[in-house]
Amino acid sequence: MEVGRLPISATQKGKLISAGYTSLSSLSSLSPSLLSRDLSITETEALVIIKHASRGGSPSRSPAINGAQTAWEMLHEEELFTRITTSSADLDNILGGGISCKEVTEIGGIPGIGKTQIGIQLAVNVQIPVDCRGLGGKAIYIDTEGSFMVERVLQIAKACAEEMSANYDFSRNGLPSGQVLMQPQDFLENIICYRVCSYTEQIALVNSLDKIICAHREVKIVIIDSITFHFRQDFDDMALRTRLLSGMALKLMKLAKKFSLAVVLLNQAANKYTEGSLQLSLALGDSWSHACTNRIILYWNGNERYAYIDKSPSLRSRSAPYAVTSSGIRNLVSDSKRMKMM
Amino acid sequence: MRHETLLVRPRLTPKLTTGCPVLDGHLGGGLPCGLITEITAESGSGKTQLCLQLVLSAQLPSSLGGLSAASLFLHSEFPFPSRRLSQLAQALLSTHRSLFTPPYDPLDYIFVHPLHTADHLLDEMQKIESFLENSRTRLPVKLIIIDSIAALFRSEFDNTPLDLKRRSSMFFKISGRLKSIAKKFDLAVVITNQVVDLVGPSEGANGLRVGNLRSLYTSGRQVCAALGLAWANCVNSRIFLSRDEEFITEANESVHGSDESSIHRMRTRRRLHIVFAPHLPYSSCEFVIVREGIRGIER
Numbered sequence: 001m002e003v004g005r006l007p008i009s010a011t012q013k014g015k016l017i018s019a020g021y022t023s024l025s026s027l028s029s030l031s032p033s034l035l036s037r038d039l040s041i042t043e044t045e046a047l048v049i050i051k052h053a054s055r056g057g058s059p060s061r062s063p064a065i066n067g068a069q070t071a072w073e074m075l076h077e078e079e080l081f082t083r084i085t086t087s088s089a090d091l092d093n094i095l096g097g098g099i100s101c102k103e104v105t106e107i108g109g110i111p112g113i114g115k116t117q118i119g120i121q122l123a124v125n126v127q128i129p130v131d132c133r134g135l136g137g138k139a140i141y142i143d144t145e146g147s148f149m150v151e152r153v154l155q156i157a158k159a160c161a162e163e164m165s166a167n168y169d170f171s172r173n174g175l176p177s178g179q180v181l182m183q184p185q186d187f188l189e190n191i192i193c194y195r196v197c198s199y200t201e202q203i204a205l206v207n208s209l210d211k212i213i214c215a216h217r218e219v220k221i222v223i224i225d226s227i228t229f230h231f232r233q234d235f236d237d238m239a240l241r242t243r244l245l246s247g248m249a250l251k252l253m254k255l256a257k258k259f260s261l262a263v264v265l266l267n268q269a270a271n272k273y274t275e276g277s278l279q280l281s282l283a284l285g286d287s288w289s290h291a292c293t294n295r296i297i298l299y300w301n302g303n304e305r306y307a308y309i310d311k312s313p314s315l316r317s318r319s320a321p322y323a324v325t326s327s328g329i330r331n332l333v334s335d336s337k338r339m340k341m342m
Numbered sequence: 343m344r345h346e347t348l349l350v351r352p353r354l355t356p357k358l359t360t361g362c363p364v365l366d367g368h369l370g371g372g373l374p375c376g377l378i379t380e381i382t383a384e385s386g387s388g389k390t391q392l393c394l395q396l397v398l399s400a401q402l403p404s405s406l407g408g409l410s411a412a413s414l415f416l417h418s419e420f421p422f423p424s425r426r427l428s429q430l431a432q433a434l435l436s437t438h439r440s441l442f443t444p445p446y447d448p449l450d451y452i453f454v455h456p457l458h459t460a461d462h463l464l465d466e467m468q469k470i471e472s473f474l475e476n477s478r479t480r481l482p483v484k485l486i487i488i489d490s491i492a493a494l495f496r497s498e499f500d501n502t503p504l505d506l507k508r509r510s511s512m513f514f515k516i517s518g519r520l521k522s523i524a525k526k527f528d529l530a531v532v533i534t535n536q537v538v539d540l541v542g543p544s545e546g547a548n549g550l551r552v553g554n555l556r557s558l559y560t561s562g563r564q565v566c567a568a569l570g571l572a573w574a575n576c577v578n579s580r581i582f583l584s585r586d587e588e589f590i591t592e593a594n595e596s597v598h599g600s601d602e603s604s605i606h607r608m609r610t611r612r613r614l615h616i617v618f619a620p621h622l623p624y625s626s627c628e629f630v631i632v633r634e635g636i637r638g639i640e641r
Contacts, residue, residue, distance in 0.1 A: 111574040112553030112618025147620040197522040233514030
């Protein structure tokens, strides 16, 4: 008898059983006042019983109950589900499984390194259904540079849909094999796109993101491509620029926490003057580099593209190669063995 | 805020044909509307030729890959090659006789305007926008060409940190305006750029690899696009035209004498490379410049 397992006194157990409450589910929808009347006990006592019953009803209490999980399993699952894969195993590996939800991640690099490609890939990958170890979410893509092209999204979405169907265990879920799980058009439908033409528009949009996401709770990633473009023109007052940028970063961080979604900011690279010499770094200056939780720098190493974790509270600084292919971001396949960096 | 799912957008960004199917094949159909495409090359590589060809093919109907549109040609390199343009216009008229009946003159739909300085360009931008809004021409303007951006910047700015900063802020301002015009009127923007030689070790600011090619070579020299990294961030895609002189020795068959006579000829081999583009992988294609314009060579 289930009520027998509840940590309550024997008299109470007896009262419960004699009143006909034998299973935990029979207690679950009960109000304390009703229970106190039925068992002729005080309402506080009834409340305690209901509390215990509801806690005992959750399967995690004891791994002996069928379908239960241990905390270890849950942790493991959490690690799987709160990250968005980049479609490159090497890249995912250094990122601890992918782009982290609840955090703001900045990805920067020189033109042509593949920032926009990673952005598009993430907007597609966030939609991978839960069945396929994805998030089954939607994406918001804020395009400030005009480089977001639907034909490229479609190309990447097609490749993603094909791979999903190829790797999906159809028999396990009782679906006819070879069935298409998601059409490429479905991917397009789940990407909400904004084209932003000035920094005022950009700030206004970031301010209203909260409201937008409230209406679209499925949104699991916000990508801004790029955060930089409109902030590199016409700012004579650099202090103002810094204030605006950090205000925006704070809002985005809050958003990431509140809705447990990933925020990905793409940044450009710029030459920085230090002590008379030019150095390559990400744009927007030193104060901005504190604004994001994670910072990933993309660079060329010979003929290969590499990503380097420049800053992260939980990840080691490591680098990994990746490739931009017609199907999107993938592992680098090369004859020469991967160079062990760092 | 304009909230849009991608379903309402056209699947394929409208493209402007280059007027040559081979080149179009490498460019995914042509040059995209709504974006800035940069064409980088040393002088004499065919930048201006390609631009002239674009202003003409823009007038073709969409069934032929054009935009049925007029275009705006802003030039900072003097003089404007009007003779070559009318030659190309004649070639266009003769190939599409049925489309363009006699009173139609392609030159009527090309608006040419000189540019002198970068500030001048910014001043003109206001006028361009109101011109586009109130345009009463028979064909809408769907193509803006700036030939070249580098000429506007090369004289005016020093190589000091302050001037470089002022210069890059100017780049972003110009690019921001152009992109918002491109978006608003759904037009293609094509900007040509010059190259600078790389001297010494290919490290430092200019030796930085940008895009698909490890380094750009033209006429046997290693070069990079002018105006630096800041400008590279301002364009959506970059195309590089290279040229190389090549000696070819041909046996002269018309002479049947005892002495082996041969002709040494110089030939220019030109290639088009995609340095970076959001929608295209790397590819390159050889092309020639003939009387009718630029033509790609299928391999």
